[in-house]
Amino acid sequence: MKNGEVILAGFGGQGILFMGKILAFAAMIEGKKLSWLPSYGPEMRGGTANCHVIIDDNEIGSPIVTRPNILVAMNKPSLDKFEDTVLEGGYIFVDKSLIDRNVKRDDVKTIYIDATKIADDLGNKGLANMVMLGSLLKATDIFTIDEIEDTMKKSLPKSKQALVESNMKAVKEGYSLV
Amino acid sequence: MSEKVLMKGNEAIGEAAIRSGCRHFFGYPITPQTELSAYMAKKMPKIGGVFLQAESEVAAINMVYGAASAGVRAMTSSSSPGISLKSEGLSYIAAADLPCVVVNMVRGGPGLGGIQPAQSDYFQATRGGGHGDYHLIVLAPNSVQELAYLTAEAFNLSEEYRIPAMILGDGTIGQMMEPVDFDLIPEPVYAQKPWATNGTEGKREKNVTETLFLEPSELEERVFEREKKYDVVRENLQRYKSHDTDDADIIIVSYGLTSRVVETAVKILRSEGIKAGAIRPITLWPFPEKVFKEVHPKAFLSVEMSMGQMVEDVKLACDCSVPVHFFGRTGGVIPTPDEVVNKVKEILKEVE
Amino acid sequence: MSKTIYEKPHSLTETNFHYCPGCSHGIVHKLVCEVIDELEIEGKTIAVEPVGCAVTAHNYFNFDVVQAAHGRAPAVATGLKRALPDRVVFTYQGDGDLASIGTAETVHSATRGENITVIFINNTIYGMTGGQMAPTSLPGQVTQTSPYGRDTHTQGYPVRICEMLATLDGPSYIARVSTDSVPHIKEAKKAIKKAFENQVNGKGFSIVEILSTCPTNWGMSPVEAMERLRKEMIPYYPLGVFKDVEEVNE
DSSP, rough: OEEEEEEEEEETTSSSSHHHHHHHHHHHHHOOOEEEEEEEEEETTTSSSEEEEEEESSSOOOOOOOOOOOOOOOEEEHHHHHHSOOTTTOOOOOOOOOOOOOOOSSEEEEEOOOHHHHHHTTOOOOGGHHHHHHHHHHHHOOOOOOHHHHHHHSOOOOOGTHHHHHHHHHHHOOOOOO | OOEEEEEEEHOOOOOOHTTTTOOOOEEETTTTSSHHHHHHHHHHHGGTTTEEESSHHHHHHHHHHHHHHSOOOEEEEEEEHHHHHHHHHHHHHHHHTOEEEEEEEEEETTTTOOOOBTTTHHHHHSSOSSSOOOOOOEEOOOHHHHHHHHHHHHHHHHHHOOEEEEEEEEEHHHEEEEEOOGGSOOOOOOOOTTOOOOOOOSSSOOEEEOOOOOOOHHHHHHHHHHHHHHHHHHOOOOOEEESOOOSSSSEEEEHHHHHHHHHHHHHHHHTTHHHHHHHHEEEEEOOOOOOHSSSHHHHEEESSSSSSHHHHHHHHHHTSSEEEEEEEOOOOOOOHHHHHHHHHHHHHHHOO | OOOOOOOOOOOOOOOOOOSSSOOTHHHHHHHHHHHHHTTGGGGGEEHHHHOOGGGGGGGTSSEEEEOOOOHHHHHHHHHHHOOOTEEHHHHEEEEIIIITTTHHHHHHHHHHTTOOOOEEEEEETTTTTTTTEEEOTTTTTBBTTTTTTOOOOOOOOOOOHHHHHHTTOSSSEEEEEEEEHHHHHHHHHHHHHHHHHHHTTTTEEEEEEEHHHHHHHHTTHHHHHHHHIIIIIHHHHHOOOEHHHHHOOO
């Protein structure tokens, strides 16, 4: 699968928007049509943050994702809010370190990843988003690991190039778990 | 080969403005357009430009008035409540026939309203907003690429006609990221500005930028002259995009972000065999009336993020020849394609 | 043989003033234009005129003029000066314009140290609209909108702009002068000249408050009006230099 309507959701500070940017940037490099839309406003501060990414071969209509085929939920309120919106046969990725319930639906593919714990073991809880991204790549095949590594190198500013290695380590860890 | 960059809409406006020769930006913080000010604050000092955070929206628009009267390309941006405050200045700028670009990233209203996207400033933008007989050129982009394109256009058009131009966006268009290629935006076309109050140097008669004419016949004459200019703009500047209109039973009219929701809705409708088409005004003033004379649907549907402010323009444009329906969400709620689809089906049931 | 001992400044036009007999605007226009002539800056000067009696000052100035909305002159001047840093930009404003509806623009252009010159006519009344209470009207002053005299309990106290702005770090020169006598008018010209020189030398925001008369709306003869200025206004609005960065530095 190379196209997708994705909702990434969690707490502010989990790198939700960044995860979305990587997908969007990768799509741009691949010559795809794409849109990236963040939630904005006071809810960014400590509340929930989410971001809608659409990747397609054709021009993108509404940039608002109402029926995602991929949901990444990195906290319980996000799963509660978006679980029902996922298309039948779509994917729900759950950070089970932070979400103490299972997906209720049985018509979607569910992937549980202990992302925050794994990231912590890697030495940085902040990499949980990258662990989730890795599992998403493996399960959906939306981009290859190499494409994502290339994207990171191209999209991160010079001052942050050093982070590519640690980010990719987390991505690969997530990839290996699916 | 030109290169695409991934950018937020608000930032793309800033970059396009800079590439269009704008070196004077006066702003005041307000959600959801602050990224534009932040972008200008970062970029302007590096290129010898001016970024100034004014003490108020009122001051910001009057700084634009001053800079524009000096003959430079000047700009300000805000969101709905801030535009209300700027309306006084816009009336003066229009009255002084000064070019400038004003961005409104519309949020829900009235009052303080909300911070989520809306289109409820349509009347304010297309009917003037401030006092007196005047218009702004109002451009309504629906993508980040078009935001950049129309920002560049706005500077050129505003100078060509000496009419202030407004980019009417919304919170979503400003916040979203899409690839944008700045090689595709128009080059700046600079007009001569013999009227600029930039110092006589002892070489010419003095210039006066003024808006007060106590003699009624003199003021009337000036308003008449301006109206002639507006007529030229009405004739030459109508812009729109349309699709699937030839055989359409129903044509959905929408602009900005909403037009993208409609695009998706039309696809769904067509896939179900329903003959739906779309017209998207790109200039809201002048409203693209001409295209409405060329299409023959059984009904129009105006879809907006407001309570139907564009409906009357659609009615006027089609001379009320067929029913004009309305569907809208407001207060920061964005209509979904499914809602539009259902509304169309409802209307067509009535028609048949 | 005749010898010229006085000439109308070149930057002042031939147009007769529309101002009332005994009004200080004429005096101040002439002082400003003399200074512009003496500094040889006519060709690079841009005035920003207010809403008030001086709204048509461009009829009297031989240089570029921008007419601002009520109170917005310092913002307009800011835009002009930022666009044209090598030009000389000054605002000419009355008390309603500068100290009431435009207070924010006044205070913020001052605190930014905007490199402009502000000429502030304080005659304690709204002239153009026919004599209403101004922010600078004195306690007890009878106007159209304070018919029983300005009651400080309900209508507050006059604003002393110079004193207020002198608390800021931004301004470089703040002075209050008067037009009630020849020596005071000479002082006034000195202050105006300094306020323009400061701008030419890039020293930042300079304001000269000029105590002025409005015989028509005060209901007085020109002579009585000068008397009032001297006896009532100067005690409330003391003359002098409130801030001069140069002097502090020396």
